[in-house]
Amino acid sequence: MNCPVCNGKMKRKKEQYAYNDIVFGRFDADVCTKCREVFFTEKSSDAIDAKAKEIGVWGLERETKISYSGNSLIIRIPKAIASFMGLKKGRGVSVHPEGKTKLVMELAN
Numbered sequence: 001m002n003c004p005v006c007n008g009k010m011k012r013k014k015e016q017y018a019y020n021d022i023v024f025g026r027f028d029a030d031v032c033t034k035c036r037e038v039f040f041t042e043k044s045s046d047a048i049d050a051k052a053k054e055i056g057v058w059g060l061e062r063e064t065k066i067s068y069s070g071n072s073l074i075i076r077i078p079k080a081i082a083s084f085m086g087l088k089k090g091r092g093v094s095v096h097p098e099g100k101t102k103l104v105m106e107l108a109n
């Protein structure tokens with residue numbers, strides 16, 4: 001099989017999988033020797049899904065919308081995510097854009 005992204009040669013390796021800074025472990029993946037794109041095997045994907053369910057981070061992605069509060073724009077954080085992260089009103093956060101399509105929010109110390 002060649003890389004679906006760049007058609008480069010693929011090599012089977014153990015690659016680390018992490019979600020939200022939680023390292024799940026290393027899993028078999030086909031890695032492109034040219035563009036470094038990682039494709040986890042079907043068996044690895046199943047193991048990753050099982051691990052996500054086991055540690056309670058399965059399906060935490062939610063849609064939310066930007067709204068107004070006074071003159072500011074606000075983003076509502078879905079309850080499942082707030083509960084998982086232990087977020088409370090008044091918690092300090094820092095936000096910065098990564099390009100034009102990604103907004104990164106990090107909890108302040």
Ligand SMILES: [Zn+2]
Pocket residue numbers: 003004005006007008032033034035036037
């Ligand atoms: Zn590639």
